[in-house]
Amino acid sequence: GQQLNQSPQSMFIQEGEDVSMNCTSSSIFNTWLWYKQDPGEGPVLLIALYKAGELTSNGRLTAQFGITRKDSFLNISASIPSDVGIYFCAGPSNRDDKIIFGKGTRLHILP
Amino acid sequence: DAGITQSPRHKVTETGTPVTLRCHQTENHRYMYWYRQDPGHGLRLIHYSYGVKDTDKGEVSDGYSVSRSKTEDFLLTLESATSSQTSVYFCAISDLLAFYEQYFGPGTRLTVT
Secondary structure (H helix, E strand, C coil): CCCCEEECCEEEEECCCCEEEEEECCCCCCCEEEEEECCCCCCEEEEEECCCCCEEEECCEEEEECCCCCEEEEEECCCCHHHCEEEEEEEECCCCCCEEECCCEEEEEEC | CCCEEEECCEEEECCCCCEEEEEEECCCCCEEEEEEEECCCEEEEEEEEEECCEEEECCCCCCEEEEEEECCEEEEEECCCCHHHCEEEEEEEEECCEEEEEEECCCEEEEEC
16 A cells, blocks of 8 residues: 655754655655654644645745655754654545555654 | 544553543534554554544554544544553544644553553
8 A cells, every 4th residue: 555654764963953854655645744743742733735846834844745746855944952753744545535644753852 | 723632641441341532622623533553553544534423444443433423522432452452542633625634632542451
């Protein structure tokens, strides 16, 4: 079945650095979603992308819908401690419209 | 934040006992979902509902049943809990106009001993 592959699985950065992560698939997605999950909480929707090439920002976060429709990228500028958490990409299955989630990228910020 | 609550937030139960988890929303959203989250597997869909009394199975529905008698409530029942059902359970909601944008509750951590 369709899968979403996120990389890196884990990243360690210094506060203030910019962060880039991506999500890829072997099949086309018509919608890309990015979520963040804090420890002990439910995922929170950050950005939804609906059009190939679309670039959308939410504060310091920017996400892009890849031109091939097989990938999406999330960038965080000037990271702060509260950015720590797990970032998930997601998209609807082309078989039954159910949302498929990637396994996540865990972001750690070094003091 | 979307108005979604889950109860209980934590539960420990014994193998073989029935367990019911509740999801309550105040957003009047049509669609509701139950997921489980496990290390190495990510979020997996258990059951979902597309309206009152309309439910269907997801990817990992064996051992679970659901009911939705009101728009605001979606119940997940483990008829006879097993240790493999130890997990964190999340409820999510979405609406027709932004169908793919799911909003999640805070989760229920269930431990089956």
